[in-house]
């Protein structure tokens with residue numbers, strides 16, 4: 003464990019007020035949104051204001067063998083920014099500047115900027131930053147880059163990595179790499195920018211990003227359709243995505259419809275097996291796309307379809323998708339997973355999850371981004387109910403087992419974090435696993451960066 007004198011020396015090299023060691027203040031940096039009760043306590047938090055602060059911190063940590071947990075806004079739901087005893091938590095929350103260059107349609111943003119602020123500054127210039135994780139109002143752009151965050155619009159616009167042109171990243175030894183640039187095809191050599199996207203703070207600390215912006219799309223038209231069975235909705239979704247690229251395509255299962263109806267009271271069909279919500283922002287082509295979606299839903303036995311070009315009505319139509327999470331938050335603990343199975347096996351997945359929920363007497367709803375086959379099973383139980391928490395945990399294990407049986411993968415959107423690392427190491431192809439470890443060992447030989455996240459290092463004690 004590093005001593006106080008050494009920490010004080012580091013504090014003097016940093017921007018004024020950057021280091022926190024007050025035990026009360028350290029508490030608020032222990033957990034992220036995974037709310038792990040076993041989260042550690044950092045020996046110090048560094049709130050960097052500059053890239054130089056990050057360099058000083060990493061140089062210090064590397065030479066004293068102190069683990070470092072990079073932290074954006076702390077919204078990880080898989081323990082990506084959960085603190086570790088004896089580590090320094092390196093927060094980017096003070097680095098928030100956002101500059102838009104209209105002529106090159108790019109934004110230069112510091113990592114701690116909140117995603118919604120990036121979107122808003124771009125929108126003021128008539129430009130659009132598409133990636134839309136549901137947490138966009140509270141998460142940071144650096145955290146999005148580190149987890150390659152995605153959201154409903156990825157069906158048409160892609161995920162965070164599709165918008166990162168370049169970055170400034172500080173390596174574990176304190177050196178700075180400037181990767182990529184303002185142009186889509188900018189630098190020779192390996193595609194190193196992509197290597198750091200999704201690396202979950204294990205290879206370097208990103209301090210600045212160059213982001214690609216696109217013109218603002220037109221206001222979307224919205225369609226909802228109810229189906230007797232999940233299989234019908236899946237068949238419709240498959241036909242829709244073979245014909246057009248909607249700007250969103252979501253499917254809710256029966257349990258999700260019921261929770262949304264209880265919360266919103268908007269006369270949703272609670273007997274339906276599935277609710278499909280589709281959107282088109284194709285401007286003059288949107289009406290044609292809506293008509294096609296309606297036709298394909300009816301071909302696959304939709305019992306009712308409604309479409310609207312009215313933006314306010316459209317927001318109402320899409321409300322059930324987001325209401326599920328809000329409804330659960332009011333009731334207690336919410337645990338969302340991010341699993342993926344081949345789309346044809348989605349009915350087996352949602353039926354299986356409904357069966358697991360019944361057996362464990364717990365509530366589990368599922369909603370799916372239909373284009374990328376990503377399903378969120380979401381569990382809910384009262385705060386402080388230990389038995390219910392244990393049931394939920396056992397139910398989740400069964401869901402992961404089911405996903406594996408159906409040829410799927412149990413960590414697809416939120417990242418791997420500390421929570422899912424062991425599961426990942428068991429399911430990765432051995433050659434891929436070795437390649438991951440080789441890269442980690444080459445870039446971070448002392449294993450100081452987020453040592454419990456993502457990649458188990460060979461025979462390691464996790465650097466702690």
Ligand SMILES: Cc1cc2nc3c(=O)[nH]c(=O)nc-3n(C[C@H](O)[C@H](O)[C@H](O)COP(=O)(O)OP(=O)(O)OC[C@H]3O[C@@H](n4cnc5c(N)ncnc54)[C@H](O)[C@@H]3O)c2cc1C
Nearest residue numbers: 074075076077078082135136142144145148151152203208
């Ligand atoms: C209600 C809710 C809804 C969500 N919905 C979505 C969703 O739709 N899609 C989705 O993808 N995720 C979603 N998430 C998960 C989470 O918001 C994302 O993973 C987000 O990208 C994390 O950003 P953050 O700034 O909070 O990062 P943190 O939680 O602080 O960190 C996340 C990971 O990134 C690393 N990291 C953070 N900043 C940096 C940096 N500057 N340099 C290097 N590494 C860094 C951390 O070490 C950690 O491993 C949701 C979370 C919540 C609570």
